Amino acid sequence: MPKKVDHQERRTLIADALMRVAADQGLEAVSLRHVAAEAGVSAGMVQHYFRTKDEMMAFALAVVRERGQIRVTEAMERLGSDPSPRLLLRTMIAALLPLDDRTRDDGRVALAYFAYTAVRPAAASSLRADTAQLTEFIASALPARNANAAAAAAGLLALMEGLGIYLLGGQYTAEQALAALDAHLDLLFGVDAA
Known part of the structure; x- marks a missing residue:
């Protein structure tokens, strides 16, 4: 049986990581890679929720x-x-x-x-x-x-x-x-x- 994914939970996890990176290092440091590392997920997962840096900003x-x-x-x-x-x-x-x-x-x-x-x-x-x-x-x-x-x-x-x-x-x-x-x-x- 496939695992049920809670998209809101993942988006919140990524959003919290985004906010930590932005608060600690500034928005210029925000990238898919940095946010993924902070959230402990793949860059592909971050890109699934935010296609561009402008969307993350x-x-x-x-x-x-x-x-x-x-x-x-x-x-x-x-x-x-x-x-x-x-x-x-x-x-x-x-x-x-x-x-x-x-x-x-x-x-x-x-x-x-x-x-x-x-x-x-x-x-x-x-x-x-x-x-x-x-x-x-x-x-x-x-x-x-x-x-x-x-x-x-x-x-x-x-x-x-x-x-x-x-x-x-x-x-x-x-x-x-x-x-x-x-x-x-x-x-x-x-x-x-x-």
């Missing part, structure tokens, strides 16, 4: 995006039913920042993907849509006194990305990054905003 980003969405959703749920816009934005951004070991690997993969797309703009199409959606959400939460909410939202998003880079590089601690975020939110919302 896109999958890695999708995993990071999904994990980030889960963290944001869980953090927002802990806020209750009617948080202030400032608290809502702080919570969302803090959930996306690589503030601990658990989120640092995802941050490394995301940063490596940004670098990857810098020389392959076609691979950045999903990032453009995500960025536009996130900017629109942030702009909608900013106080009405911000005359150009879209520009203020873009600035806050850029601050988040910059803080992420400094956290990953070790230039900032989690406390320093959150203090910088709070200072910027104070500029946007006023010091007395909750």
Whole structure:
């Protein structure tokens, strides 16, 4: 009787290996051979699930995006039913920042993907849509006194990305990054905003 193969289990095994290689060595080190070695499977098996490196890269980003969405959703749920816009934005951004070991690997993969797309703009199409959606959400939460909410939202998003880079590089601690975020939110919302 032929052995029944659990394709989801194998895909997860390969995906986990892909994430480890990407987090430890950067996305440029990701190859069918490296991922296969990390997963303890043949390169042919990896190629069965991911035909190209671009497919592996896109999958890695999708995993990071999904994990980030889960963290944001869980953090927002802990806020209750009617948080202030400032608290809502702080919570969302803090959930996306690589503030601990658990989120640092995802941050490394995301940063490596940004670098990857810098020389392959076609691979950045999903990032453009995500960025536009996130900017629109942030702009909608900013106080009405911000005359150009879209520009203020873009600035806050850029601050988040910059803080992420400094956290990953070790230039900032989690406390320093959150203090910088709070200072910027104070500029946007006023010091007395909750």
